[in-house]
Amino acid sequence: MTNIRDVAKSAGVSVTTVSRVLNNHPYVSEEKRKLVLKAIEEMKYHININAVHLTKGVTKLIGVVIPFINHPYFSSILDGIANEARKNDYKLILFQTDYDLDKEIEALEMLRMKQIDSLIICSRECKWSIIEEYETYGPIVVCEDGENLGVKSVYIDHYQAFKTGLDHLVNRGHKRIGYCIGRRTGKNSEQREAAYLDTLEKIDEPVHEDWIFDQAYTIVDGEKVVHRFMHLVERPTALLVTSDQVAAGILMQCSKEHIRIADELSIISFDNHPISEYLQLTTIDLPLEQMGKELLGAVLKPDPVRNRQMPFRLIERKSVKTL
Template sequence: MANIRDVAKAAGVSVTTVSRVLNNQPYVKEEKEAAVKKAIKETGYIPNINAVNLKKGKTNLIGVVLPFLDQPYFSNLVQGISQAASVHQYKLVLYQTGYHEHQEKEALEMLKLKQIDSLIICSRKISLDIVESYQQYGNIVLFEDGEQTSLSYTFIDHYACFIKALEYLYEHGHREIGFSINRLEGTNSRQREQAYRDFLKLKGLPYNEKYIFKKCLNIEDGERILKEMGTFQKRPTAILATGDQVAAGIITSSSKYQLKIPEDLAVIGFDDQPIARAMSITTVDIPLYSIGQLLFEQAVSEKVSHKEVSAELIERSTV
């Protein structure tokens, strides 16, 4: 394989001149530039992109950490990030971690090794202390309420969103309200659970742990919720499904369990995904595409920033 010296020899110029042409630097005579480009073509020379990036101190690569790529919630985020990245001539490196800490750590190590310029963490399991210890190596942006962190972040007030949805159900006469969630240990999930507990206490309603349905992500999980409810002596009259896919699963399976929506069971989803619009599901609209664009802007900015994005309750036919 030809190297830069081979190109210089074939073009009859110095290695420095070849380097200047490769890096689009000025002060190279037209005839010499033409000779270098001809020599590159004839020798089949391919620049070592790692060496080029090392010299520039920039890769134009942005890392994105997310647990799953096949979930509309995260894929919509990535679409927003990707669109903004393409406008600014950046490419994305996706780290699908499945909430495994060692894989999240690998992404942080990529930042440390200068293999990416910045890192966007859409959701994480690794501790915030560990994440913060890597900020000296490049921008790290979180999609969560970072509270007192020195990192940039964009967030939705999930506590307020949950309270708003619960109030809506309460106003429609519901007193036995359940909710579904994927994992309770996440920052956003903890806010939602705390909102649920606080709401029940405020309204003088009993807390029933069975009404919290965990590990729910997909349409199939919606049917699992109904199956579990069938074993209860007293079932919820409303479900706040933290994801439109789960809400859709509940609705499509309801007839199998002799339930009418919303007469027997009211359902509210989250995110306002296309399936929610197609099925007329009442939902909380979280503008994930726009949030993805914001996250990218923070990732390439030299300033630390904290941005809150509002969410809206969309009233449709399932409550």
């Protein structure tokens, strides 16, 4: 492999000058610039980026910790991150964790070893304290309320978003409300549960553990949910569903089982993916791509704003009946 020194020799200049040409520094005469360019061309020289990384101490690589890519919620965020990364000439390195702690630590370690300049954690399994510890090695942004804990965050207030959905249902006369969620653990899930419990308490309704349907991630999970729903002795009149996909699955299965949406079961979903408009689902729009964009922005600029909250809004369509 030819290197910068070979080029310098061949062009009859110093390596410094070649480096200047390579980096578009001013203070290179047109004459020498041409000589260098010619030598580069002739020798088919190509920079060894790893040497650049070593000397500069940065890689223009950003790590993204994500539990799975195969899920619209996360792939929307990832999409936002990726588009913004491209604009800023950064590349992404993917850590698909499946919520495996070791994988998360691995990502953090890469920050320490300087393989990545910064890290975006879309969903975490590890403790705040660990993340804080690693923050000395580079910017970290978490996609979750950081609570001024010292770690930057760009997040949706899932408590309020859930509350908004619940209040909407309550205002429409619903009291018997359940919800569907991916996992029960994790900060976002806890916030939603809190909103749920608080609302039930406010309207003086008892908690039905079996109205909380978990492990609902994909469109096909809608089937399970509806089956469980059908076997309930007491049924809720409304369901908050944390993803449009699952809601779509519920709609399909309800249609099979001749359960009329809205009439027999009201639904509010989350995300506002195109499918929710298509199905006329009342949904809570979450600006996921935008959040991805902000996540990347937060990691890039040394903005002192540590906690950036994203807005959400309820979009009324046709899946909620007024009782």
